[in-house]
Amino acid sequence: MRMLISVMILAMLAGCVSPAMDAARSQAPTRVLASEKATALVAECIKFSWQDESVFGVDASAYINNDKAGKQTVYTRGAESFADLTPQGTGTAVSYYAQQPGDAAAMRRLAMLATCL
Template sequence: MKTLLCVLTAALLAGCAAPSGMARSGGPKQTLTSDKPEAAVAQCLQIAWQDEKLFGNSFDVFMNPRGEGGHTVFTTENEFFADVYAQGRGTLVEYYTRRSGEVSERRVAAIATCL
C-alpha cells in the first residue's frame, strides 16, 4: 500500500513539475516583449491561462521561479509554457508548446493581453 501511495504521489507531482531544459531545445514558438515589470507579466499570464471560458478546466496553471531569474508559467504536463524574464526595463516572454492549433493560438493571445 505504501509503495502504491508513493507511485501515485510521484505521478501527480510529475504533472506539475516545471519544464526541463530539454523541453526548450527546439526554441520558443514565439517571443514577445513588454514594457511592464517581469513579475506583473508572469502573474497576469498565470491568471489569463486559468480562464475557463477560453481554455476549459482541463489544465491547471502553475508558476515557478527560474534559477536564471524570471519565472516559468506552465500547464499540466508542460503542454504549454512560457519563460518570462526581465530584459532591460521591460520583459521578454518566450512561449513554448508541444502542439499547434486553436488552443495554442489562444494561449498566445492571452499572453498578448498581459503585455
C-alpha cells in the first residue's frame, strides 16, 4: 500500500513540475557544467547530495526522471532547482536551472552539484 501511494505521489509531482521545467528550459541555464563521469553516477550523486537534511532542512527532496534517450533530470519538489544531464561521449553535460538563481538554497544546490562532477 505504501508503495502504491509513493508511486502516485511521484506521478503527481512529475505532472506538476513539468510545466515549470519547460518554462525554465526556454531560457538559458543558470550554469552549464561537464563531468567525465557516467550520467547515471552523476545523477545519483546529485540526488543524494540534494537530499541532505543537514544542508537543506526537512524539505530536502530530490527525484530523478529518465527519458528514453538516456537523458536524466534531477529535480527538487516544485522544480525550484533542477539539472538536466545528457550523456556526452563517456562523460556528462550538465545544465543547472534555478527559479531564483541568487537564492541561498539554489546556490547551495549548485555547490552540491559541483561536488558530484
